[in-house]
Amino acid sequence: MNRAAPRSIDAYLKQLREELTGADPALVQDALYDAEEYLRAEIAAHPGKSEADVLELIASTYGAPDEVAAAYRETEAKVAAALRTPKPKAGGGALRRFFAVYSDPRAYASLFFMFLALAVGIFHFVFAVVGVSMSLGLAVLIIGIPFFLAFIGLTRVIALADGRLVEAISGERMPRRPLHPGPKQSFWARIGEMLRDARTWTTIAYFVLSLPLGIAYFTIAVTGLALGLSLTFAPLFEIARRFGWLHVSGGIAVDYSPAWLGSAFLLPIAIVLGVVIVTTLMHCARFIGRAHARFAKHMLVMGS
Amino acid sequence: MDDSSARKFQKDLNGGLVALVLLSVLDQAKGELYGYEIAKQLQRAAQGEPLFKEGTIYPVLRSLSAGGLLSSRVEPSFSGPPRKYYRITAPGRAVLGEWRAIWAQTRNFVDRFTSEGKST
Numbered sequence: 001m002n003r004a005a006p007r008s009i010d011a012y013l014k015q016l017r018e019e020l021t022g023a024d025p026a027l028v029q030d031a032l033y034d035a036e037e038y039l040r041a042e043i044a045a046h047p048g049k050s051e052a053d054v055l056e057l058i059a060s061t062y063g064a065p066d067e068v069a070a071a072y073r074e075t076e077a078k079v080a081a082a083l084r085t086p087k088p089k090a091g092g093g094a095l096r097r098f099f100a101v102y103s104d105p106r107a108y109a110s111l112f113f114m115f116l117a118l119a120v121g122i123f124h125f126v127f128a129v130v131g132v133s134m135s136l137g138l139a140v141l142i143i144g145i146p147f148f149l150a151f152i153g154l155t156r157v158i159a160l161a162d163g164r165l166v167e168a169i170s171g172e173r174m175p176r177r178p179l180h181p182g183p184k185q186s187f188w189a190r191i192g193e194m195l196r197d198a199r200t201w202t203t204i205a206y207f208v209l210s211l212p213l214g215i216a217y218f219t220i221a222v223t224g225l226a227l228g229l230s231l232t233f234a235p236l237f238e239i240a241r242r243f244g245w246l247h248v249s250g251g252i253a254v255d256y257s258p259a260w261l262g263s264a265f266l267l268p269i270a271i272v273l274g275v276v277i278v279t280t281l282m283h284c285a286r287f288i289g290r291a292h293a294r295f296a297k298h299m300l301v302m303g304s
Numbered sequence: 305m306d307d308s309s310a311r312k313f314q315k316d317l318n319g320g321l322v323a324l325v326l327l328s329v330l331d332q333a334k335g336e337l338y339g340y341e342i343a344k345q346l347q348r349a350a351q352g353e354p355l356f357k358e359g360t361i362y363p364v365l366r367s368l369s370a371g372g373l374l375s376s377r378v379e380p381s382f383s384g385p386p387r388k389y390y391r392i393t394a395p396g397r398a399v400l401g402e403w404r405a406i407w408a409q410t411r412n413f414v415d416r417f418t419s420e421g422k423s424t
Contacts, residue, residue: 031363037386037388038343038358038359045344061347062359063357063359063360067357067359071357071359071362072363075363075364075367
């Protein structure tokens with residue numbers, strides 16, 4: 001790489017971004033943040049020197065953009081290989097593969113996420129709707145501008161937190177640092193940039209959409225678990241009660257006793273059906289976890 | 305011996321050593337450190353030609369943190385973007401103990417062949 005050595009922080013970051021073209025956007029965001037943290041600290045540590053003087057020495061201390069980019073790519077490849085959970089063995093027939101979902105930690109995490117999604121969705125939705133409407137309402141007043149800036153800033157922080165949650169559940173690589181604000185610009189240019197940045201709008205759209213999605217996830221999870229578990233365990237309790245192994249003493253009034261609970265033929269079918277429903281729910285949860293992660297990445301990271 | 309082959313050898317050697325050095329630095333530190341402090345500490349220790357570029361420690365810090373060997377915390381700073389502070393965790397200390405033993409063993413073994421004028 002025989003390019004002009006960067007003479008300013010912005011030029012350095014620009015070259016680093018170019019060197020990382022094609023890498024995971026979340027990784028690019030991390031690398032830019034690390035570099036900026038170092039470069040600004042280095043400049044602060046040499047108050048007598050100009051930015052260009054400090055940058056001249058950077059290639060021999062921090063490393064030139066192409067060296068740094070190579071280090072990130074290599075480390076990422078190694079970490080991705082080391083952290084990937086081993087795939088459950090595919091062999092063993094369809095039945096075994098169907099039940100293998102119980103040994104996948106991602107499925108449990110996703111199921112938990114489906115419950116959590118409703119609360120998160122309500123929070124996101126309220127935040128986005130209140131933020132947008134108050135920004136519009138206050139736009140005619142002088143405090144409208146700082147309000148809008150604070151709203152967008154908070155939006156990015158919440159998007160980052162949501163990304164961490166999604167990564168924990170699905171393993172999809174999400175940014176570990178907030179969105180890089182880009183080169184220093186005037187106040188108005190920065191506001192214009194925020195308004196033009198597609199990611200601002202896709203993030204707000206994601207927040208609004210996470211309420212209906214959260215309701216759907218929550219409903220599927222609650223319905224599936226309640227139906228599946230009751231079909232599985234109600235017959236077992238019924239059998240235990242009939243044989244006198246289980247005494248339901250006063251206090252618990254079980255009014256619900258459908259006809260099939262009395263049928264010896266339907267009891268095993270109910271148990272099998274219950275197990276199938278719970279297992280299907282686990283598959284469903286794993287699928288939703290993955291699909292939601294891809295959706296979140298598209299809306300929160302890829303947008304710009 | 306041209307410079308590039310020496311550099312390549314150094315780079316191959318550094319693969320796991322950077323992680324070992326970073327864990328040791330954070331283990332010896334009383335509290336938490338952020339990337340730049342660690343980089344400068346290593347620079348002072350190297351006294352001259354550093355073994356690796358400071359930019360290469362950041363991705364390693366991230367990967368150690370992702371593996372649970374370090375914990376991290378982001379704090380806003382006045383001189384630029386927020387700083388990421390790292391601290392060694394209990395699993396990190398355990399791994400460091402193992403790595404130190406491996407390193408001592410490796411060093412002894414390599415020394416046995418490479419130190420000149422010394423008979424074994």
